[in-house]
Amino acid sequence: MMVLDTVLARLRGVRKTYGTLRALDGIDLALRSGEVLALLGPNGAGKTTAISLLLGLARADAGTVELFGRDPQDIAARRQIGVMLQDAQLPPTLRVGELLRLTASYYPNPRSVTESAELAGVADLLMRPYGKLSGGQQRRVQFALALCGRPALLFLDEPTVGMDIEARQKLWAAIRHLIAEGNAVVLTTHYLEEAEALADRVCVMAKGRVISEGSVDALRARIALKRVWCSTQLSLAELATWPDVAEARSDGDRVCLSTEHVEALVRRLLAEDMTLSSLEVRAAGLAEAFTELTREPSPSPASAEAA
């Protein structure tokens, strides 16, 4: 029986502090069956803390944490999850097949070693010692370990960090295959295109809170800013006073303006400066949308001189 909208994992009003650092500040998060949720946010946003609470690695100071309706520290709840952590070094002398056999033994109804290896694209590596593999191969082996227990929910913590493009595409294809079979996934990532490629829903976190939640499209639409670059005689200070300009900064020998009304702004620019040149207009990618969302509330003046 297929049950839609069953909540598999949930954080409700969760707070967690480490010493004086408030890692999570009253966060609410729910993950439903068959859904792929990406957690985005800068370092220190609380992504890792949220994941470790859901995995039962730490206890919340306040609020409730549920995994399949149970406490995640209950081993029975974790028998339905697969886990790929960012910086776990597996025993280098064990062969890939041995690692799969060991991990599968923790689960009630695991996939066979061959099936897991084929799903993750490591079937040709089964006899190789883990320590002799390349970084990309090791990540795919870790993915094989995550899926070998036939879990209903996968936790993937920065699954493709440090991979080259080809290896990343391969892993994405493997993850998509599992998603197509109805697996739910919680994904944390620094790569915005990874969230775009895989996720149904994106949660942007900053300072221990969820500051935006929705589809990738909704996230981008929420920040409908576009950017206009040009070489102009108009001064930066003057441009910054224009009502259509959300932000003005210099970028090399050009100025870069952010705006929600790009047509009106370009019309006025061309009208006021006949010598204007090197005009370029670009839509904000998810990367910019993300930067906007997590920006400090009081930006320091004339800061972004980089690039």
Next chain:
Amino acid sequence: MNTDTLVMPRGRVFGAYVEEARSEILRYLRNPGFLLPIILFPNVFYVMFGVLLNHSNDEAARYMLASYSSFGVMAPGLFGFGVSLALERDSGLLTLKRALPMPPGAYLLGKMLMAVCVATVVGALLLVLALGVAHAPLGAAQVLQLLCVDALGVLPFCALGLLVGTLLKGQGAPGLLNMIYLPMAFLSGLWFPLQMMPKLLQQLAPIWPSYHLNVLAQHAVGFNVGAIWPHVLVLLGFTIGFLLLAARRLRRYG
């Protein structure tokens, strides 16, 4: 909620214990840099002092067999548990295993079984040397009793190693463990008989678990050491005490 899939048949839980122990043993068999020193040290000492420098003194051959057995048994417990736990906490492997549905007991039992195996191998090699080269006069019952002392005597040191492994992360652990291992062996009279040491050190010896293990080993090879039950109880107490402290730290800090 579908709870049927959460039930793990008992046979599969047992299977997880077997697999965990199997992996642990494979890892160490493939890591001679770790195993060889642990196995060779006590045997080399025995060859030097119990065979080459010993002029067919049967009593000395038996005495040194027992004391070097105790010395040899401490290492797999202290290092097998302590170093690997400290490294696995550092490398994120323990975190991953805690996130996976691994039965926590399987992790500890796997390492314990590994330590018991290595301790038995160390003890058996020493026995081969004592019987075959030093011609120590030992009966079959005595041989068996000493092997049992070796196999079980590693447990308090597993517990102590576990505790040290929870205190330190990564590469610091071997250094600290050596600072515990070597002085403790010396102060318990495993290298020189306690009678040759200052009165104060003789009186302090019973505070070390290795002293009590050595008494049991001496008893096994036929020396009269008085009642052995107090020493068994003290070792049991050490084991439980270290385990409880380690479990408390593991629960708090992971």
